[in-house]
Amino acid sequence: MALLEVHNIHTYYDHIHALKGISFELDRGEIVALIGANGAGKTTTLNTISGLRHPREGSIIFDGQPIHHLPAHEIVQLGIAQVPEGRKIFSRLTVMENLDMGAFTRRDRAGIQEDLERVFKLFPRLKERRNQLGGTLSGGEQQMLAIARALMARPRVLLLDEPSMGLAPILVESIFQTITEISQQGMTILLVEQNANMALSVAHRAYVLETGRIVLSGPAAEVRENPQVRAAYLGEA
Amino acid sequence: MGLRTGIRTGLIAAIVTIFLILIGVHMLMGRLLQSWFYVPAHWPGVWLMVVLLGLWAGSRAVGQMKARSWGNTLLAGASAGIIQGALVGAALYLLASITQAGVDLRAWLTQMSQESIAALTLGLAPLPAAGFIGGVLLVSAVAGAAWREWRLRVHAARLARGERTVSLRERLLEIPAVAQVSSNPLSRRVLMGVFMVLLLIAPFFLGQYWNYNLGTVGIYVILGLGLNIVVGMAGLLDLGYVAFFAVGAYTMALLTAPQPHHIQMSFWLALPIGVLLAAIAGILLGIPVLRMRGDYLAIVTLGFGEIIRILSKSDVLTGFTGGPRGxxxxxxPVLFGKDIGNEFYFFYFILIGVILAIIITRRLEHSRVGRAWRAMREDEKVAQAMGIYTLKYKLMAFAMGAAMAGFSGAIFASRNSFTGPEDFVLLVSINVLALVIVGGMGSIPGVILGAFVLKGLPEILRELEDYRVLVFGALLVVMMIVRPQGLWPASRPQLERPRPEEEALEEAPAELVEGEVGS
Structure with a gap:
């Protein structure tokens, strides 16, 4: 059984039918990429999983338990953490305070300390800057902080929304390396990206979204070879 | 371009000067100096204002200049002074001639009395009088320009020598005694102790009037600390905060007064009930407005505040609330059979309330709840994604803030022996919000200072009579331009600025586990 199963979800913004029956699943330890153009419904899908939005139809099963009716804070507690689009770090809080917020639902001090050391090992830059305000970090550092903050919840599934957004190519490279590293430590990752090339290079499997529907799915390598994907998302003629 | 900035500034300064003269501020300055500093006549104050306005014009003209040189400075100062002097002189000539012709200007300008104009003409005929005030303004403007240029040069020289510009705070810290007190926790505590003792014995010396006023300041400190939780910590803009003040006051009044309910409960019992009811009112208001933010929340809470006030004075409820007559x-309060309901005892009672409110605020600040509020204030959606149940924490913020307002309302009603709808006008909410902002949002000493400035200063300024509100408003405007972060902003000592190299502190992550982050 997959760790996260999404069955035929329909999500609306008032009258706008944003997700028109999306189904996919996420196995333990996998990186799954959701790729698609602006407005395809990628972020809405993530927000629906994390409970910031609720589907009008369909179900989301996490580790055998339906979670689509749960509020966001309970879903975090169950073990799904989201790195929001555009980083959205708390810019007037310090790096440490940001990380602290990530661990808000937890009470196990020893475990929090352990995870703190783990994320500092993953992102030594954050350790150097831990008493700086989040807003004074560079874009790349902010993205690191956003990922680290999500990891502080000790999630079983990490939802990554556009980690490459607005970053220089060299930073994108290093962020994706870290994502691979986190995955190798056993994390299950759902990755939403516009940078399809990058996403497909690290993902195991991929789903292609178009206006609220999944139009293509398969192993990342196969999706990458698909001529339509190459033309639409990889910038090849 | 010294000339152009000079002319522009001169025009502005002339308009300001003429306006101040027309509303009689020069006479006010004269009277103030007389009563505050025992100056025997009113003319020093009058001419002090004129000279200050000239200095300001010259200084401002130089400050606006781009190319810096002594020649330009002289040009800017002189042109500003000439324009200002000529226009003000012309205005004075007109005013003096009209008055001389026997027209009483007070029909249009209430402050333009004979002696108000005489204070400026010094008994001279209109033309020489105009020339004199023009000359004074010109000389002052040139002096102001030279002073500003000199200051700017000193400043530039300091920068050139590689010295940093120092703030007042840093300059104070250079004094050894100050540095010692501020770095040594013991001497800080001693200082606090001395301050506390002074506060404790103050009522014995201050007399009824000031005890009452200090009590009012204290009530506003509690109100400010409560609103600070809602606005400063949780980031929820509440413009109807007075509603909870009213709930506390009416609870106290209705439960303890002989009319209209004959309950006549003890003060000590009514007080916690008032606090509790205010907190419940906070939650009740919170529930419908939970999904609103920013402007919408402000409007809805504003409406709620007015509803409470209008309900309290409505004819339908007269039997229950006492109606418009209050x-x-x-x-x-009665303690050991003694009525302790005068200003003197209430001072201490309010002081205890203030200390309690400070302790509660400090505890909340560093707690899990405080952290949740801070995250919410920063970004509500992300706070949710961090696993913070925002609905719960919003309600808690409303309830806590309302409870503090309820407490101060209950005390307020008992101290005045009276309460009525007019105690709870919108202005109270605005005042409390203003004191939080003026003091420094999120800062406890800031709120206290803000309460002193907003509720205490108007009492001190009482000498200004009609101008009290005007001067006060002007002060607020200037304050917010010069110091938008508030008088005493919340400081965050462990904060670092971005720096290339940082010492590695291995034990620091313990902060996180201790939950002490962000004091």
Missing amino acids: VRNVGH
């Missing part, structure tokens, strides 16, 4: 003979 509730009289509100009960006083």
